[in-house]
Amino acid sequence: MKLIVLCAGGHARVIIEALLSRGIRPAAVVDRDAARLGEAVGGIRITGSDDDVNKMAAEQVELANGLGNRASRTDSGLSGRRALFDRFAGLDYRFPVITHVSAVIASDAQLGAGAQVMAGAVIQPAARIGRNALVNTRAVVEHDCIVGNHAHIAPGAVLCGGVSIGESVHVGAGAVVLVGVKVGAGAVVAAGAVVKKDVAAGGFAGNALG
Template sequence: MNIILIGDSGHAKVIADNVISSGNQVVARLDDKYTVLFQKDDCWYGPSSEVHSLIEKESAKVIIAIGSNPVRRKIVESLSLQPNQYATVVHKEAIVSPSVTIGHGTVVMPGVIVNAAATIGNHVILNTRLVIEHDCIVENYAHVSPGSMVTGGVKIREGVHVGAGATVIPMKEIGQWSIIGAGSVVIDDIAEFSTAVGVPARVIKSEENAVKTVNR
């Protein structure tokens, strides 16, 4: 499968490796730091506005290769592509149960384990060597960082960022667009638009007006 990446920075390099290792080919790297479309080493570079013509020209699908959850969502909304125009890429070294559901635009990195009956949404990043246990829900635009452990029955709502090496104990819920700090241990539900850090994780910031910020 031919893949167009939206984004050409550090995270995009990791996504590109993931695409290639999965037997696919990166045919374009689009980023608004470019002002014109050009080709180099059999790959197209240019602004993201070129995506529609390149999808047809290269018979390609798209991945948003941006680590920031709000930015990723903003780009998806601005492009107005159909769900079937996005790819889902699972690294060959990931272990994903056959009973798992994974949405479009999602990338599963090497060493990831996703166990039975988990549901993974659209445009999610499951980063290197994390574990998503049975019956978890990870909603759209979430990013679970390397080395995290999400235990059984956890709900990670839209736009959540779970920091590297964090742990969430069973049956807890992390509200939409919240941030869990690296190495934290979540033992209680976390309200939406919160930042929680520590062992055990405690909310250090709660943004009542964050809904307006996210929806701008």
């Protein structure tokens, strides 16, 4: 079965590297920018667009979401990544879990379809990672944490025990969310923030974004 990476941005290179660490070489990358046809991303050629994937039978390919995000104080920036996943998942295309070989994942941790765990990340016992969620480089998800669908735990962020992260939340690089804190859907935690109390849905925690 062929594996195709959607979107040829910077995150796609990280995904390709994670796949290669497991001995999996993607068949192709696709991107909506027709001008990039024939370019290589992480050593894998861009062979077409999303529309070309639609011409392939869903049971013959697997997909990896290579679209990243850029958060602001008022927007987690994850709507595009979510829409890309939902578009193809709704057509019965399969998104496998992708984990870098250097990631440490507890035996009883649960990872939803299309979840991505990058190099050096740690997922501890009884943690649950949602569909299309991204736990980025060296992030730590401690015991009994819940990471909602489509959320992004950015590089070096730490979720202490029992933290609950809602859907489409962005937790910025190096942020620390303390024990038992709940972060509502669509909220943004700034890079480097220390979050000691719950954050409302669509809310913001921290003084700046980095």
